[in-house]
Amino acid sequence: MLAKDGTVYLIGHCRANHAGKGDSTVLQAFIGDKPLPRAPTADKDGKSHFYSGECENLGGGHGP
Incomplete structure (x- = not known):
């Protein structure tokens, strides 16, 4: 995770089952470029x- 201050965290x-x-x-095609x-x-x-x-996102429309 990339924090707003530039710190990178390994989560x-x-x-990781993060996508379907x-x-x-x-x-x-992707593997073969x-x-x-x-x-x-x-x-x-x-x-x-x-x-x-x-x-990182602060949510509520407060972050870029």
Whole structure:
């Protein structure tokens, strides 16, 4: 997590179930550094291939 003051916090490690399924053809194109095709199906779990990041937000419209 990236805090407003620039501090980076490690919230978790290993597998994180932070996103839903994706399309296997999109995942293979991403891994192969090729143009991304249209995603017709949600049939692949790409969590082992991606990182996730979060930025602090004060909420209520008070933060940028």
